[in-house]
Amino acid sequence: GSFSESLNDKWNRSSPFNFFLTKAKGIDNKYNANQSVHIKEILSESFGELVQSAQFNYKIDVDWLVQCYPESFRSKPLLIVHGFKGREKQDLESEAAKYDHIGFCQARLDIAYGTHHSKMMLLKYTDGIRVVIHTANLVHGDWHQKTQGVWISPLFPILLGQGSGESDTKFRKDLIDYLTAYNHPKLRSWIEMIKTHDFSDCRVHLVASVPGRHTDISKDKWGHLKLRKLLKQVEPSCKQWPIVGQFSSIGSLGAKSEDWLCSEWLSSLSTMGQTLVEKSQLRLVFPSVDNVRLSLEGYPAGGSLPYSIHTAKKQTYLHSFLHVWKSDRNGRTQASPHIKTYMRMSPDGENLAWFACTSANLSKAAWGVLEKKGYQLMIRSYEIGVLFLPKSFSKEVFKIKDDNFLVPFDLPPTPYEKSDHPWIWDIPHVNKPDTHGMKWCPN
Numbered sequence: 001g002s003f004s005e006s007l008n009d010k011w012n013r014s015s016p017f018n019f020f021l022t023k024a025k026g027i028d029n030k031y032n033a034n035q036s037v038h039i040k041e042i043l044s045e046s047f048g049e050l051v052q053s054a055q056f057n058y059k060i061d062v063d064w065l066v067q068c069y070p071e072s073f074r075s076k077p078l079l080i081v082h083g084f085k086g087r088e089k090q091d092l093e094s095e096a097a098k099y100d101h102i103g104f105c106q107a108r109l110d111i112a113y114g115t116h117h118s119k120m121m122l123l124k125y126t127d128g129i130r131v132v133i134h135t136a137n138l139v140h141g142d143w144h145q146k147t148q149g150v151w152i153s154p155l156f157p158i159l160l161g162q163g164s165g166e167s168d169t170k171f172r173k174d175l176i177d178y179l180t181a182y183n184h185p186k187l188r189s190w191i192e193m194i195k196t197h198d199f200s201d202c203r204v205h206l207v208a209s210v211p212g213r214h215t216d217i218s219k220d221k222w223g224h225l226k227l228r229k230l231l232k233q234v235e236p237s238c239k240q241w242p243i244v245g246q247f248s249s250i251g252s253l254g255a256k257s258e259d260w261l262c263s264e265w266l267s268s269l270s271t272m273g274q275t276l277v278e279k280s281q282l283r284l285v286f287p288s289v290d291n292v293r294l295s296l297e298g299y300p301a302g303g304s305l306p307y308s309i310h311t312a313k314k315q316t317y318l319h320s321f322l323h324v325w326k327s328d329r330n331g332r333t334q335a336s337p338h339i340k341t342y343m344r345m346s347p348d349g350e351n352l353a354w355f356a357c358t359s360a361n362l363s364k365a366a367w368g369v370l371e372k373k374g375y376q377l378m379i380r381s382y383e384i385g386v387l388f389l390p391k392s393f394s395k396e397v398f399k400i401k402d403d404n405f406l407v408p409f410d411l412p413p414t415p416y417e418k419s420d421h422p423w424i425w426d427i428p429h430v431n432k433p434d435t436h437g438m439k440w441c442p443n
């Protein structure tokens with residue numbers, strides 16, 4: 001029908017970047033057209049005859065997920081990869097007991113406070129494999145009125161003949177290394193399958209994190225050191241360009257900005273050979289209280305922005321870096337962000353030196369922190385994202401307008417007003433009512 005063709009047409013029109021935002025209910029529908037997708041579209045029959053799939057995520061509503069697949073695909077083997085233990089693991093497995101096509105893979109989390117944040121779909125069709133890397137939990141609310149990022153790969157065909165099956169970005173090898181790091185028998189068949197497919201059309205790089213204390217040659221395979229390695233390929237002409245980080249949660253970053261944020265982490269993101277970049281060139285986008293209050297969801301949007309008062313009060317220096325969530329260009333200023341993106345933009349916001357969309361928030365747990373005088377990179381969580389480098393698209397920079405490059409929010413970002421405060425989810429917000437006339441009183 002027209003619905004299904006529009007999906008394939010939509011994907012073709014989104015080439016070569018194939019980056020989308022999730023549809024949002026309640027915004028002008030002209031903004032839910034071309035570069036917007038919904039999970040039911042991604043899983044629809046128009047994208048191919050599904051044989052089996054794997055869903056990597058954090059929050060998973062099994063019943064809701066099953067009904068996102070078309071009826072005809074609801075018996076195809078589905079592997080759910082998560083990080084839950086104990087009671088939460090039991091609850092998840094009992095939710096799925098009535099479905100005999102669903103299996104589970106519990107990711108090891110051996111370092112405290114780590115989570116399985118990664119959000120990825122591996123879709124095996126009769127004629128190939130598709131990879132989807134995104135930022136949305138597998139629950140209704142994450143696909144309803146928020147701004148989320150979704151990268152949808154080309155259909156990677158079965159490898160025929162003598163081609164390597166690898167692309168210049170080494171995406172297939174990096175994906176195999178990522179899946180291998182789980183060291184789980186249930187992922188072995190997916191790894192073998194990926195090895196038999198031709199990923200040579202893949203134009204993005206993989207930037208992922210796996211828990212561990214990574215040293216030697218593994219040190220720059222993950223987290224911000226992987227990003228640092230990849231960004232050495234960036235045009236040096238962009239060295240004065242600001243770095244923009246945008247995320248939906250913030251970890252404990254240290255008492256001073258020089259402890260991690262503006263030293264180790266910023267050095268990675270500003271890499272192009274030399275390191276140093278002025279603090280003024282770091283712009284962080286995180287929703288203000290009013291962004292949440294005036295969002296489509298109202299204060300409940302803040303339930304997905306878990307920045308705690310305990311952490312916030314230790315790092316008030318962060319406030320000077322903060323910018324509001326504003327996405328008039330995509331009609332999504334009121335669609336609260338759960339997407340996470342990092343980029344280097346020209347001062348006028350018209351061009352990008354690189355762009356990344358990932359599950360990783362602004363935290364040491366996600367990006368890693370150097371220990372033992374830089375001998376090891378300690379990462380607590382699983383994260384996964386994609387990096388767009390201009391050279392992979394035969395460009396020097398991304399010209400946002402001319403290249404029709406989808407940027408999730410307005411550039412340059414707008415600094416907080418003096419009266420703006422970062423959203424904090426575990427304190428009351430009662431001065432002004434939200435879009436639904438409600439207040440926020442966490443217990």
Ligand SMILES: O=C(O)c1cnc2c(S(=O)(=O)O)cccc2c1O
Nearest residue numbers: 058059116117135137303304305306
């Ligand atoms: O998308 C995720 O992976 C993710 C992870 N954690 C969350 C938490 S919490 O577990 O940190 O309390 C609270 C609210 C939303 C969350 C979320 O959206």
